[in-house]
Amino acid sequence: MNLQNIKNRYLQISIGLVYLWFGALKFFPNVSPAEELATNTINELTHFLIPSNIAIILLALWETAVGICFLLNFHKRWSIRIATVHMFLTFTPLYFFPELIFNDNIFSLTLVGQYIIKNLIILGALGVLWLETIPTSVANKEKEKTAAAPTLGFNKLFRLRWTK
DSSP, X not given: OOHHHHHHHHHXXXXXXXXXXXXXXXXXXXXOTTHHHHHHHHHHHHTTOSOHHHHHHHHHXXXXXXXXXXXXXXXXXXXXXXXXXXXHHTTTHHHHOHHHHBSSSTTOBOHHHHHHHTHHHHHHHHHHHHHHHSOHHHHHHHHHHHHHSOOOOHHHHHTOOOOO
């Protein structure tokens, strides 16, 4: 196992622990600090089709399943995809509940807003892990296609010369 694989495994474990921890809290009523925000967001997304007590359990199952899969390195591509969908959905309160996210202006976040925006870090880490799942043969084929195909780059199009 090379150093890059070890780094990616640490990322995977840390994301797995966060998902497992935050998901497990949601199994217990009034324990998760995000429970109310999560149920309100799910209600908005589903137009109240799923009862709140069921919705929070489904979210808890989703998050803990992703966490366990990351920790056990099980179905890595599936886990990354499901976690990415989840992460994008965590940004929907920015649209549904801006009064809970921002104080006086767009740059002044509430604690709930900070809780949501920190998910950008998890999205970035998921992107790094996703790159690891791309087979090297596919990556090499893409490089070959790019090298073989005639390109009309910016410099050629405008005949620009960069000098030092």
